[in-house]
Amino acid sequence: MPLIDGDEFVLGDAWTGCDTYVFLPHDHVYERGEYWWEESSIEQMLDVSPPNVHYFFTVLSDSERDIAVHAEPVAERISETLASMPEADAAWWEDRLHVVGEPAFRLPGPVGLLTRGIGSEGFGIDRFQRIRGLGSSAWVNAYDEAIGWYRSRLQAVGHEPPYWNFESDRQDFMDTETVTEIEMWGPATADPGDDGVIDFEDRIIAQYHDVTVELPDAATMATFDTLEIEVLFECPDRNAIEFDNCGAWDYLAYTKLWDPESETWLEMARYITTYHRESWWVIDATHALAWLQEGGERTFRIEWAPSWNVQPTAITSTLRLSNRGKGYRPTQAIPLHQGGVFNADYNTREPVTVEVPNEAVHLELRAIITGHGADSRGCAEFCSHGHDFTIGTFNWRHVYSEAGTAQGCANRTGEGVPPNQYGTWWFGRGGWCPGEEVTPWVHDLDAHVSPGDSVESSYYGLYRGSSPASVGGDGNILMNSWLVVYE
Template identity: 30%
Template sequence: MSRWSASLVACAWIAAACGSDNDSTQATCEPACLAGQDCVDGACVGEPLPDADGDGVPDESDRCGSTATGSAVDESGCSWAEAPVPLPEGPYGTGIRDAAGDFTVQTLGGSFAFHASWTGNDSHLFLVRAAGNAYSDAIAGSDVGAFLAESPANVHYLFLDVEDDEAARRAAQEAMLSRFEEALALLDPAVAAQWRTRLHFVTDAVDALDGSLGAFFAAHPNFAFGIDRFGRWREAGSLYDFNDGAPHLRFLAREAVGFDYERRLEREMGAIAATEVVVFDGDRHQGGWEAGHTTSVEITLPSAAEMARFDSMAVYLYTACPGHLQGLEAGCNEWDYAHHLFVCDEEDPASCDTELVRYVTPYGREGEWLTDVSPLLPLFANGGSRTLKYTGANGYDMHLRILLWDAGKQERPVEVRFLYGASGAIPWNEEYNGRFEPVKFTVDDPTTTRVGIYNVVTGHGFGSTWENCAEFCDSEHEFAVNGTAFSESHPEAKDRYGCFARVDQGVVPNQFGSWPFGRAGWCPGQDVKPWVQDVSDVLVSGENEIAYRALFRGEPYVPRLGGGGDYLPELRLQSWLVRYERK
């Protein structure tokens, strides 16, 4: 996802590149001596200490022993991406996203203390069993082997039981442990041993839980909840699988994947030395289908001279619900609607048809995304004051920023030309392709290094055609440049777990709707990822031509009505031609 340059990381993280005067002796040896060696007369002598990942920090001192080759590290051997999160120092609370205070619980394996176990690299998830409750029983009885296979390794799972009788509660936990042992016996012994340190079967009564855990559960008595990678209390969403109509334990593991995504997003944001343009800072987008559907805002960009320094641009958005609570009853919007951030024309700010980013909102949960829109930098080349328009039916407290930075790339986008599309949905039927005429263009500027297509397209509508288009069918989008076809397709639209598999790419897990199903170019609870294609190799001196059409199974689409629904197929499309120059 990230294309950020390592050169943007602060010098504290790239001591080798920035220089260090801590060891004047080693500084005379090129390359620098390894740990355990001495520099004598310009040569390294002695046996180096073991350093499995080759990051220059010996294994005995390395807190991150598998750092990727070439990554800059700090004195503990951790890259920016691996650096552990410090234990939150408070203030602690019981609200969602409040820092979690300390607690200790008794388990079948002994005591587990939260703060003492903190490594800065783990998340914690809790599952509460209530025997006799159909939802809880289904989760507890689901496939624990599939759960372990789905889960990242950096999670502590704590299983609780609401049974009042101590002996019965302990027996229930022992039965759950026995089921896990059967699954662990099928794993590699080393992997199984690691899991045994992370599966905790709590024997304490839930109404007598210690410290912050007891206080949080009293305030939020849910079947599942968690503590994220930042040490904050979180809800865990619905573990219901719309594919088979039952909840499953393996869906709880998707929360851990989501927590890892949030941590990775924070790392990427921290590694960018960006100029930030604040669009919304907690401001309310009201939503609805009338006046609140659109929120307009005026921003101030850097000057044109400053804009010319940047080669990269991204948009960060966090959509917050009231009190960070999930679900319609708590005021978190119910449906997966398309939301858009539009750029208004410089000369006519009332005309706002140029889409900068597209999102599809989650079913009843918050979302957070960072979208790379670098090819559209020329839209803001003149800098200064611009008007933006955010549209969508769901209301949120919005946190939205445009990030601009120099990533050290060899080239930058300098010109964009609109090709095809509209600000709204276009019916996808036998007349669709006839809307789009070939576009002729020339690229004879000798400063041009590359030309590419930037395309954002999503399919919507279902239940009205036998093909179930355009949300759940594979629409193919063909751009023919001088007769050579380049195609974007959406095979994931036919995958019933297509979006379930993309939590690590920003899909919000465990939403309150049919979120696991793959869609055509989008997922509920995610930013829409642009498709970028280099077409430089097929260009000629003088006039070039590009043509576009949408296909289904290799042919122009003719809908076959049927199925009883009334949501006809439609496509949301905006495509651009982008020209790059060397910096």
């Protein structure tokens, strides 16, 4: 690629497998005629960028004249930004901020091809060598009343590379493990079409799907101390951008297990869908090993949209069974407390008494908690609610203080929140973020509860430190909690 300073950038020569690459067009598709480079801070983009990213500023044109109009000014702004930085930082970013010296429509190869088509809003190359879209660059601090939405800013794009790093680092760790994988639905197990072959389209489901899977026998299941559920959501049209292709809303999603004895679905894992973007989760569901220890044929449900607003999605879902050398495995998940409507009656509940088995060698509290809906206080999605557990001599209180903050979710792209969704993804929520897995709270009880004890567990929900009041609306807490027994 020719650069404006006369040099060339050759990706094959620069490739290390550790860097990411982002291509930024000057003329954003949602703001034709308003050049978002001019309204954006390069420094703010770099403030949220990891050090292993290269940025390429491309002029979305076939006219040489536009290089002088758009590329030369951004090159000057980059020079000014570098001059204001500490010397070491400036030296680092000088080699990673590139202004392309030829109109993008004239560029040969994939860069020119992408900018003339599906990559006209910008694109990137991640550490897996995959070409990635950049999503929506609308930013929370750039609301414009004239258009009723948020303007594009380079700062938004800076949140994309941290998420790519998160995905790559997670995969690196997964590759180190010895795991038994059981695909529940995907390329090998989806129902084939009329031709008898499982194609991509055969994996597309609109709302939920029940699958029956054969697990290893009880002796083999007893060798596992860890269970994760890996879930990949892909847009149904592989030849289109994510917007208006992937599901539009941040809905609750679950993996559940059918319990024939109680005739109920048991929650194994919870995650939240994105606003119009693809997503990939790996969720700890170790407590569910207690329900699966007999092995054999079991029925699971993968669910992610309400019946009144389905979201067709290509699904791959896999159980990951492993032994991490803990020295014990779950044998019971004893239900403790659940959530409910977050009002004055929320704490009208009795303590739960649990008889701890003599055979227990490890005990833990495990809770999955998220807040949803909106009463006049913004509860329980956007209000700061707290949760207080007491089990024996153990007490734990957690407050979702990030709920309602402007960037509570935007600040966590490096922890697994998919960035630049086509919606209000930035705002902090009460126990969740759009597109993120809901990580269970897990607490060791060994110092507080002993095998053979009869122990009492109590729980209270809190709003600003006190019991919630009834103010109208339908805010609610979705919670499942268990005392998990390991032997």
